[in-house]
Amino acid sequence: MENKCPKCNGGTIVKSGIINQKQRFLCKDCNYYFTVKKIGKQIDDYYVTKALQLYLEGLSFREIERIIGVSHVTVSSWIKKYNITRPPHSEFHPVYKILKQNELIEYIAKEDNIKNSGLIITQFADKYMLIKWERFKK
Numbered sequence: 001m002e003n004k005c006p007k008c009n010g011g012t013i014v015k016s017g018i019i020n021q022k023q024r025f026l027c028k029d030c031n032y033y034f035t036v037k038k039i040g041k042q043i044d045d046y047y048v049t050k051a052l053q054l055y056l057e058g059l060s061f062r063e064i065e066r067i068i069g070v071s072h073v074t075v076s077s078w079i080k081k082y083n084i085t086r087p088p089h090s091e092f093h094p095v096y097k098i099l100k101q102n103e104l105i106e107y108i109a110k111e112d113n114i115k116n117s118g119l120i121i122t123q124f125a126d127k128y129m130l131i132k133w134e135r136f137k138k
């Protein structure tokens, strides 16, 4: 088994039941119980990805800070870390909205709101974020 104990880094791991729909393991070296999914790390990766997406869509560090609640300094460090350079967005600036599911449906139901536009809808906590730009505008 590839798994290692997160506490002692030992490799003598056995399955030990399912807790909250996740496989639980027991380290035989130090008797530490753990589950494989590391939720905290996943959330971090999720926000990094979202921040990079927003940056590529033309949003400023401060706008990204306001949307995802991570400081603009951190956002800036992620942009540097992943060496992101965005193409020039001279002709448009994206508009973004944070909507509940029913608001999202109402918004999209009106064709004028989405016609001739590029749209990205992405889940954001318990709401949805819609980023829109007039892709075909000259």
Ligand SMILES: [Zn+2]
Pocket (backbone or CB within 6 Å): 005, 006, 007, 008, 009, 010, 027, 028, 029, 030, 031, 032
């Ligand atoms: Zn251990």
